Amino acid sequence: MDYNRIDSISRSQHPNKQLTDVQYGTAGFRAKSDLLDHVLYRMGILTVLRSKQKNATIGLMITASHNEEPDNGVKLVDPAGEMLDSSWELIATELANIPDSELVNALKKIIKDENINEDSPSSVIIGRDTRESGWSLSRAAIDGINAADGIIQDFGIITTPQLHYLVVCSNTNGSYGEPTVEGYLLKLVNALLSIKKAKNNDLYVGEIYLDAANGVGAIAAKEFQEILHDNLSIRIFNDGNGPLNHKCGADYVKVQQCPPINSPGKSLTRCVSIDGDADRVIYYYLDDSDKFHLLDGDRIATLIASYLKELVEESELKIQLGLVQTAYANGASTTYISEFLKIPVVCTETGVKHLHHKALEFDVGVYFEANGHGTVVVKDSVLKMIRTASQNMNLPKKCRTASSKLTSLIDVVNQTVGDALSDMLLVEAILYVRGWDIVTWERSYTDLPNRQLKVKVQDRNVIETTDAARKCVSPSGLQSKIDELVARYSKGRAFVRASGTEDIVRVYAECDSSSEVEKFAAEVALAVHQLAGGIGPEPIIPQ
Numbered sequence: 001m002d003y004n005r006i007d008s009i010s011r012s013q014h015p016n017k018q019l020t021d022v023q024y025g026t027a028g029f030r031a032k033s034d035l036l037d038h039v040l041y042r043m044g045i046l047t048v049l050r051s052k053q054k055n056a057t058i059g060l061m062i063t064a065s066h067n068e069e070p071d072n073g074v075k076l077v078d079p080a081g082e083m084l085d086s087s088w089e090l091i092a093t094e095l096a097n098i099p100d101s102e103l104v105n106a107l108k109k110i111i112k113d114e115n116i117n118e119d120s121p122s123s124v125i126i127g128r129d130t131r132e133s134g135w136s137l138s139r140a141a142i143d144g145i146n147a148a149d150g151i152i153q154d155f156g157i158i159t160t161p162q163l164h165y166l167v168v169c170s171n172t173n174g175s176y177g178e179p180t181v182e183g184y185l186l187k188l189v190n191a192l193l194s195i196k197k198a199k200n201n202d203l204y205v206g207e208i209y210l211d212a213a214n215g216v217g218a219i220a221a222k223e224f225q226e227i228l229h230d231n232l233s234i235r236i237f238n239d240g241n242g243p244l245n246h247k248c249g250a251d252y253v254k255v256q257q258c259p260p261i262n263s264p265g266k267s268l269t270r271c272v273s274i275d276g277d278a279d280r281v282i283y284y285y286l287d288d289s290d291k292f293h294l295l296d297g298d299r300i301a302t303l304i305a306s307y308l309k310e311l312v313e314e315s316e317l318k319i320q321l322g323l324v325q326t327a328y329a330n331g332a333s334t335t336y337i338s339e340f341l342k343i344p345v346v347c348t349e350t351g352v353k354h355l356h357h358k359a360l361e362f363d364v365g366v367y368f369e370a371n372g373h374g375t376v377v378v379k380d381s382v383l384k385m386i387r388t389a390s391q392n393m394n395l396p397k398k399c400r401t402a403s404s405k406l407t408s409l410i411d412v413v414n415q416t417v418g419d420a421l422s423d424m425l426l427v428e429a430i431l432y433v434r435g436w437d438i439v440t441w442e443r444s445y446t447d448l449p450n451r452q453l454k455v456k457v458q459d460r461n462v463i464e465t466t467d468a469a470r471k472c473v474s475p476s477g478l479q480s481k482i483d484e485l486v487a488r489y490s491k492g493r494a495f496v497r498a499s500g501t502e503d504i505v506r507v508y509a510e511c512d513s514s515s516e517v518e519k520f521a522a523e524v525a526l527a528v529h530q531l532a533g534g535i536g537p538e539p540i541i542p543q
């Protein structure tokens with residue numbers, strides 16, 4: 001590599017002004033966009049090194065996902081479509097923060113420590129969401145990739161899950177799918193249409209209203225609609241004419257527990273909200289009395305897992321099914337999964353990178369965060385077994401048919417990462433085959449009332465947790481205060497953790513009383529404010 005060139009471009013065009021340190025968090029770097037130029041240049045170089053080390057294509061996605069427009073960020077994607085390995089997250093953080101004068105030596109050290117052959121080829125796929133700052137940040141990443149002599153495929157504005165799909169297709173010689181956006185759209189739509197033969201079925205009506213968070217998902221949803229024709233009508237709103245993720249999108253609807261701006265007022269309409277880069281999805285509707293009902297990631301996970309379980313049993317194949325959640329999962333969903341569905345369920349830390357890896361331990365692993373981020377992963381050997389069984393004429397017809405239905409269902413899934421639009425098509429497929437409307441779907445269990453709050457503190461890193469974020473070990477005294485509050489509420493549960501995508505501490509509380517849950521959450525938030533260096537006004541406890 002030409003280190004002089006790397007150094008001179010760094011100093012002249014993408015200097016580290018050392019305004020503030022950035023960290024590779026829950027899903028990459030995320031900060032105000034004007035702090036990120038040098039980070040993107042350096043991540044461009046780092047992806048080239050990672051590509052040389054893995055001898056495979058690496059992905060670089062410029063997005064701040066659910067955050068509002070002034071933020072931006074970057075997620076790096078490893079060869080199998082998974083998030084960057086955690087050991088490289090540390091390398092990335094160090095590289096992003098060092099002064100310009102140390103850049104070349106830091107790169108040489110990475111090459112030595114990681115045993116990278118500088119002469120290996122390298123290839124990087126890049127994409128960005130619709131944020132205005134995305135274009136110049138993508139130029140910075142491209143400068144970094146070029147400076148390190150990497151080969152670039154720039155797909156411009158695409159969704160995060162499309163980028164993950166493209167990386168996997170490139171690394172599997174097309175066996176997962178064609179490495180183009182069109183290949184992605186056709187793969188998912190064809191799989192859906194092999195299941196869904198008509199627009200309506202019993203209570204199921206093939207029409208949904210989609211809140212696209214004014215983000216890139218609106219573009220992808222329009223492309224889906226063009227090839228879905230009238231098999232599914234997607235009525236898109238918040239399609240890019242308003243501010244990104246502002247009073248709309250999956251995160252807003254989930255956390256505020258209310259419809260997004262511009263939502264149709266019609267009762268019992270099946271509505272879907274996705275986030276700014278289209279990797280999260282939740283459903284909601286208003287009932288006859290205009291009461292808001294949320295069907296979040298837990299609900300989507302249970303719908304998918306219960307249908308998969310039914311098909312696995314019918315196929316008589318020996319397949320171990322499992323479900324992965326985080327501490328944010330509603331307690332009622334976890335009880336329903338373990339006691340009614342009788343599917344093994346495990347809890348991991350927040351962040352799809354944690355859930356994805358845990359899900360890979362099952363033959364078929366369904367993972368979902370309550371915020372709507374999730375997918376299904378299937379072991380290659382298991383997929384092969386299912387496909388073979390679907391064509392084995394020696395098996396009873398019932399078993400063959402179930403295997404064949406399993407194959408089609410798995411094809412609707414973007415296994416590479418949580419994908420709002422693929423998940424939405426999967427939900428639509430299951431509701432269709434079951435002949436369910438959204439009310440029937442919701443009947444499976446009743447959520448415990450819950451509330452999430454954000455607390456601003458001087459330094460969110462003072463919050464340290466263990467046990468998949470369910471216990472707080474620092475600052476001292478905070479967990480015992482939380483335990484004391486939890487004990488006051490029937491079916492009470494609460495935890496706090498530092499966000500890895502926003503400069504805040506998150507608070508979650510649930511209990512069996514909707515009239516008390518706001519008070520409960522505010523009390524926990526107040527404890528954080530008092531014991532963890534809160535700034536700004538103290539949370540107000542409702543009377």
Ligand code: G16
Pocket residue numbers: 026027064065066067275279280350351352353369371373498499500501502506
């Ligand atoms: C990212 C991660 C998710 C995580 C979310 C919130 O989502 O991919 O796994 O749940 O951040 O993380 P935190 O609570 O640490 O802020 P997205 O959609 O913003 O990329």
